[in-house]
Every structure is written in structure tokens, then in C-alpha cells.
Amino acid sequence: MKDGEFYFMEVNTRIQVEHTVTEEITGLDIVKWQLRVAAGEEIDFAQDDITFDGHAMEFRINAENAAAEFEPATGTLDTYDPAGGLGVRIDDAVRQGDAIGGDYDSMIAKLIVSAADREACLTRSERALAEFDIEGLQTIIPFHRLMLTDEAFSNSEHTTKYLDEELDHDRIEEAVSQWGDGDSADGDAGEESDDDDETTEREYTIEVNGKRFEVGLEAHDAPAIDVDSIDAGGGGNSGMERPPQAESDDEESAVSVEGGDTVTAEMQGTILSVDVDAGDEIAAGDVVCVLEAMKMENDVVTERGGTVTEIMVGEGDSVDMGDVLVVLE
Incomplete structure (x- = not known):
């Protein structure tokens, strides 16, 4: 600078992980426009042309153990069956049988849920997370499900200190125990094999x-429907x-x-x-x-x-x- 002082400026020239939320409420394909701009095209709309409609949330589906300070988990996706339905979007690149190692980021997929307003989005998110079936390794899906049932989050009273101040470790351990520890969901179902042939x-x-x-x-x-698990996560409020x-x-x-x-x-x-x-x-x-x-x-x-x-x-x-x-x- 001409006055001899030094300044620090960070330039983050990439699309953010949460760009999907913007896409859902604006209808724009941000990745497509990034590629078009890189190819020399000009954006054919102005900021004032962009409108917002509805509410959206993104959940990072990470291979992490929330009960162990969110430490990365590794293993094989013995079962990988993402949620679907109206207002539910999945961004991923993995398939059932893939191995998840420790050489890269722990994120397996992104679950994006959209609805007319925040309350409807929360309800739809509960259902989507309850239906997202992953077996073979730990994920933070149980933590997300706990968060959606927490009043501080559902009432929009959470802050950047939410994990430290609102959710104690015991509650997170309970969520992991109740909603998935990464083991096979069949458990001891072998004794009931005759029913499985129906x-x-x-x-x-x-x-x-x-x-x-x-x-x-x-x-x-x-598979038989576990009524208790439906009431715990997929049953709404x-x-x-x-x-x-x-x-x-x-x-x-x-x-x-x-x-x-x-x-x-x-x-x-x-x-x-x-x-x-x-x-x-x-x-x-x-x-x-x-x-x-x-x-x-x-x-x-x-x-x-x-x-x-x-x-x-x-x-x-x-x-x-x-x-x-x-x-x-």
C-alpha cells in the first residue's frame, strides 16, 4: 500500500459446500454457471433478478462418530440407501460396497431438504434422516436427528457455540445408541429368517x-418395520x-x-x-x-x-x- 502498511485479505474462490441451499431457494444451478463462466460465457441475469422461495437445509453426512468428539470413522458401506421423496435431494458419489478410508475428507454425501417454510423443512428433514440407511461404519446422522429434536435448534435460538453450550455429551451418546452405531440393522434377525421370506x-x-x-x-x-424407530425419528412432532x-x-x-x-x-x-x-x-x-x-x-x-x-x-x-x-x- 502507498502508506506502507500491510493488510491481509483472504480470497476464497470456490463454491461453498452449502451452495445447494442457495440453489434450492433460488432455482439456480450455481455449478453449471461456474462452468459456463469458466468457458467464457457471461451471466445473463442481474442480482435483482434473483428471488428467494421457501426454506432449505443441508446436512453433511459425514463418516464420523459424534459420541467420540466427531472423530473420523472408516469402513465399508455394507448398506447405502439414501432418503428420497418430495423436497429431498442427495449429492453424493458413493455406492453400496464402497470403502471409506481416512485419506480424504470424512463427508460421504450431502442431504438437502427444502420446503415452503422452516417448520415444514424441519419436519421433512426428520423423515429424510430417519430413512437414510447406512450400515458398516459410523456416521453423524444420529447427531443430526438429535439436533432436529432440540428446542434451541428448532426455535432458531442456536448460536455458533451450540455444540459446547446446548448439547451435552450424554445426549449425543444416547442419540448414537438409539439411532445407529454403524452396525447391521438386522442384528439378531437370524432367528426370524422364516418371516424374511415373505x-x-x-x-x-x-x-x-x-x-x-x-x-x-x-x-x-x-424387512419388518420397527415401530419404535419410526416414532423416534420419522414420526414428526x-x-x-x-x-x-x-x-x-x-x-x-x-x-x-x-x-x-x-x-x-x-x-x-x-x-x-x-x-x-x-x-x-x-x-x-x-x-x-x-x-x-x-x-x-x-x-x-x-x-x-x-x-x-x-x-x-x-x-x-x-x-x-x-x-x-x-x-x-
């Missing part, structure tokens, strides 16, 4: 280019118990399934919203709730009118096909 048949209604189709799927050796399964026609039951006294889920998914309250008078065709499944939002409608006597689910709850959602009188 074939599960399900029917879905899908929409392609505005047209709906009925599709039947068979799942061989489908409602605090309700798991919705009851509607019984089949050949079983004696006080609950009628076919257009009778209940409205049931026609597919597996997550409750986005409940649009009725107990005591409401509704008519045939009214929407009682919205179910997120197969990357689409599906209106759940009643086949007949009546009075809503009981609501069995809440926003963010995970449900299976046949679960009772609303009881009518």
Missing part, C-alpha cells in the same frame, strides 16, 4: 404427465402413537374399511397436513389430509359424509397402507 404385495396410484395409473408392486424379503392398522374384511372388527367409519391411507408415506378437526362436519369427496408419497402430494378424501370423531395422525407422521387416519360417525 412377499409383500402393494398397490399404488401414480401420476405421470397428468394421467393416473394403478401399479402393483411385490417386495421380496421385506405430533407425539401421537402409531396409527392403527385397519383389519381385513375377513376379520371381525368394529372398524369398517371400505367407505365406512374410517378414512385409511392408500399408500405408505408422510402426513404433510391434516385439514380437518374433531367435530367437523364433512361431505363425501372432502380432503381430510395430504399424504406425501412417491415424490408427490396426494389428497386423501373421504368416500362419505359424517362427523369427524377422532384424528389418528398428525403432521409429519409416517403411515403405512391401511393405517387409519380419521374416524367418522
Whole structure:
């Protein structure tokens, strides 16, 4: 400088890891524009042309043990099954069977979740993290799930000292113990091998280019659903118990399934919203709730009118096909 003084300036000329959040709320492909600029093209929009819509979060899926001061973990991805669905994006370059060593950064993937607002984004993030299945090595998914249930974070009261001041080590250890230590999820399932050979048949209604189709799927050796784990992470914030399964026609039951006294889920998914309250008078065709499944939002409608006597689910709850959602009188 002309006055003889020295100054320090840091130039960070790379796209930040969290650029995905910006992409989700602006609709811009930042990486594509970086390559275009490098190739000599000019950006064809101004800052004032960029608008923001919704809320997004990014979760680094790192091979680290949160209960051991986030020390790096190594191993083989015996199972690698990322989450999916509406508003869920995965950026990764690994596949099941890959070995994760200690020569590089511990990040395995990035989970990006977007929704209309922060509250909806938190609910969707809980579901996505609960569905993200990794076995063979430790990850910090349990820590993320703990963080989403912590009031300081959910109420936007956290600071850069969040780890030191809000989350004690015992809570992190509990989260790792409850939501995954990197071992096989099957555990002692060998004793129940006869049940694993069952074939599960399900029917879905899908929409392609505005047209709906009925599709039947068979799942061989489908693992049993752990109700406790669903309530712990994938069940949203409602605090309700798991919705009851509607019984089949050949079983004696006080609950009628076919257009009778209940409205049931026609597919597996997550409750986005409940649009009725107990005591409401509704008519045939009214929407009682919205179910997120197969990357689409599906209106759940009643086949007949009546009075809503009981609501069995809440926003963010995970449900299976046949679960009772609303009881009518």
C-alpha cells in the first residue's frame, strides 16, 4: 500500500459446500454457471433478478462418530440407501460396497431438504434422516436427528457455540445408541429368517404427465418395520402413537374399511397436513389430509359424509397402507 502498511485479505474462490441451499431457494444451478463462466460465457441475469422461495437445509453426512468428539470413522458401506421423496435431494458419489478410508475428507454425501417454510423443512428433514440407511461404519446422522429434536435448534435460538453450550455429551451418546452405531440393522434377525421370506404385495396410484395409473408392486424379503424407530425419528412432532392398522374384511372388527367409519391411507408415506378437526362436519369427496408419497402430494378424501370423531395422525407422521387416519360417525 502507498502508506506502507500491510493488510491481509483472504480470497476464497470456490463454491461453498452449502451452495445447494442457495440453489434450492433460488432455482439456480450455481455449478453449471461456474462452468459456463469458466468457458467464457457471461451471466445473463442481474442480482435483482434473483428471488428467494421457501426454506432449505443441508446436512453433511459425514463418516464420523459424534459420541467420540466427531472423530473420523472408516469402513465399508455394507448398506447405502439414501432418503428420497418430495423436497429431498442427495449429492453424493458413493455406492453400496464402497470403502471409506481416512485419506480424504470424512463427508460421504450431502442431504438437502427444502420446503415452503422452516417448520415444514424441519419436519421433512426428520423423515429424510430417519430413512437414510447406512450400515458398516459410523456416521453423524444420529447427531443430526438429535439436533432436529432440540428446542434451541428448532426455535432458531442456536448460536455458533451450540455444540459446547446446548448439547451435552450424554445426549449425543444416547442419540448414537438409539439411532445407529454403524452396525447391521438386522442384528439378531437370524432367528426370524422364516418371516424374511415373505412377499409383500402393494398397490399404488401414480401420476405421470397428468394421467393416473394403478401399479402393483411385490417386495421380496421385506424387512419388518420397527415401530419404535419410526416414532423416534420419522414420526414428526405430533407425539401421537402409531396409527392403527385397519383389519381385513375377513376379520371381525368394529372398524369398517371400505367407505365406512374410517378414512385409511392408500399408500405408505408422510402426513404433510391434516385439514380437518374433531367435530367437523364433512361431505363425501372432502380432503381430510395430504399424504406425501412417491415424490408427490396426494389428497386423501373421504368416500362419505359424517362427523369427524377422532384424528389418528398428525403432521409429519409416517403411515403405512391401511393405517387409519380419521374416524367418522
